[in-house]
Amino acid sequence: MKAIILARVSDKKQDSNEAQVVRVSDYVRYKGLNAWKTIEIEESSTKGDREKFQEVIKVIQDSKEIIALVVDTVDRLQRSFKESVQLDELRRVGKIEIHFYRENLVIHRDSNSSDILRWDMAVMFAKSYVLQLSDNVKRKFEQKRRNGEWTGKAPIGYKNIGEEKGNKDIIPDLNKAHIIQKMFELYASGNYSTKTIRTEITKTGLKSSVGKPLALSMIDHILNNPFYYGEMRSRGKLHTHKYKPIINKELFDRCQLIRKSWGKKPFKYASKPYIFRGLIRCSKCGCSMSPETAKGKFIYYSCTNAKKDICDKKVYIPEKELLKPIYEVLERFNNIPQETIDKIVDGLKKSNESKNLYHKNSIGGLRQEYDAIQTRLTRLTDLFIDQSITKDIYDTKLKELKEKQHDIDLQLQDHTQADENYYITASTILNLAKNALKLFESSEVPEKRALLNYLLQNSVVDGKKLMFDLRKPFDTILNVANQPTWLRG
Numbered sequence: 001m002k003a004i005i006l007a008r009v010s011d012k013k014q015d016s017n018e019a020q021v022v023r024v025s026d027y028v029r030y031k032g033l034n035a036w037k038t039i040e041i042e043e044s045s046t047k048g049d050r051e052k053f054q055e056v057i058k059v060i061q062d063s064k065e066i067i068a069l070v071v072d073t074v075d076r077l078q079r080s081f082k083e084s085v086q087l088d089e090l091r092r093v094g095k096i097e098i099h100f101y102r103e104n105l106v107i108h109r110d111s112n113s114s115d116i117l118r119w120d121m122a123v124m125f126a127k128s129y130v131l132q133l134s135d136n137v138k139r140k141f142e143q144k145r146r147n148g149e150w151t152g153k154a155p156i157g158y159k160n161i162g163e164e165k166g167n168k169d170i171i172p173d174l175n176k177a178h179i180i181q182k183m184f185e186l187y188a189s190g191n192y193s194t195k196t197i198r199t200e201i202t203k204t205g206l207k208s209s210v211g212k213p214l215a216l217s218m219i220d221h222i223l224n225n226p227f228y229y230g231e232m233r234s235r236g237k238l239h240t241h242k243y244k245p246i247i248n249k250e251l252f253d254r255c256q257l258i259r260k261s262w263g264k265k266p267f268k269y270a271s272k273p274y275i276f277r278g279l280i281r282c283s284k285c286g287c288s289m290s291p292e293t294a295k296g297k298f299i300y301y302s303c304t305n306a307k308k309d310i311c312d313k314k315v316y317i318p319e320k321e322l323l324k325p326i327y328e329v330l331e332r333f334n335n336i337p338q339e340t341i342d343k344i345v346d347g348l349k350k351s352n353e354s355k356n357l358y359h360k361n362s363i364g365g366l367r368q369e370y371d372a373i374q375t376r377l378t379r380l381t382d383l384f385i386d387q388s389i390t391k392d393i394y395d396t397k398l399k400e401l402k403e404k405q406h407d408i409d410l411q412l413q414d415h416t417q418a419d420e421n422y423y424i425t426a427s428t429i430l431n432l433a434k435n436a437l438k439l440f441e442s443s444e445v446p447e448k449r450a451l452l453n454y455l456l457q458n459s460v461v462d463g464k465k466l467m468f469d470l471r472k473p474f475d476t477i478l479n480v481a482n483q484p485t486w487l488r489g
Helices: 019-031 051-062 082-092 113-144 175-190 196-202 216-223 249-260 320-336 337-348 354-385 391-434 436-442 443-456 472-479
Strands: 004-011 032-043 067-072 094-102 105-107 158-162 169-171 233-234 239-240 289-294 297-305 456-462 465-470
Touching: 004 019, 004 051, 019 297, 032 051, 051 067, 051 082, 082 094, 082 113, 094 239, 105 320, 113 233, 175 196, 175 216, 175 249, 196 216, 239 391, 297 320, 320 391, 320 436, 320 465, 320 472, 354 391, 391 436, 391 472, 436 443, 443 456, 465 472
Parallel strands: 004 032, 004 067, 067 094
Antiparallel strands: 094 105, 158 169, 233 239, 289 297, 456 465
């Protein structure tokens, strides 16, 4: 009788196919069978359609002779009853004999009920083992999540490394982490879409695993992944992880606000070579002002008139006319004397002596609150170990307390950064206002758009005139600039 020797492993860590083949080959010779084919399979017995197994079944079906299918043990052939239907049908019509070497069991057309029951019981035990293994894996993953460990491949910007104890750790990838941070910062500015962010980061050399620019879906996934600020998403739930964040939660939250209202933001036009596109609206109907180029170099804006019958006719306004009030404002900023900027910064220093005491008290209070929560976490763990509370209650309270600690961490960072950057920020804002004209004149269209979006709000076109408000604190700076005597108030 022709025999097919079948060996299977689900991964390379298991007993090798070669070892199975050696054992079964000795059995085939002992039984006097003709070793017709030796088939080695590396696939799971519980996942997918088992393509390799189906190929073996096809060979048996096409054979005109009865085939002896010889395997090392039942679980090398199957671990569920779905294959039993196919195998039993072939057995009943006399197309196959199944030899299970370790169980010392042969199933054929004339097998009695006792042998069939042994086969079914072996399959049941194999299935039970798989289910138990699955439960163990789930429990192991659940425990890892509680410990703040990520069980999958590290997201881009991080990398997996081995530890001395054999455990795996995740650390920021120094070659990529700063690029990921830049992606969040660009998106949070409100002037970049996922498409224009891809253009920017491609210049840095950051590419996908196959050497191509990142797909837009990957960039969107990165911007929506809480892992970068300290939490991991698993089965729809967030768990605090133990790895070093690349960004803070405040930056992540700003990006989420942009994502929710991106259709109203000017950045979706950021790749177009028009300064005001997406930034200005018609004062009469509220529709966007659409730009177009005439004769290859003259740019005009007109109302899109999306709300019919409100604007009677299209009025074309040259871009240079819309830029006139912009240059007027920038020129007024430019007239602020440097000595005045220095006096304002010095005045801020003198008038905020109590700030240091406030900062010290705030830091102390936050640290006390953090330590109190840590004590509650210890008590919570003790209650769970003593089975005084259920797992659901433990998970809920753990998440709540960890979130509070994370918020305190962010507040501590904010206080520290605010303390370090307080005067630097004041000086930077004032100097930005003073140099806005020079920056605007020397910039390309994307940078001009970013600067206008930073300075202006509520920009509308009334007739042929651009009207707008200045964002804070630039409106206050301009008011001060208009007071020649620099009197109090």
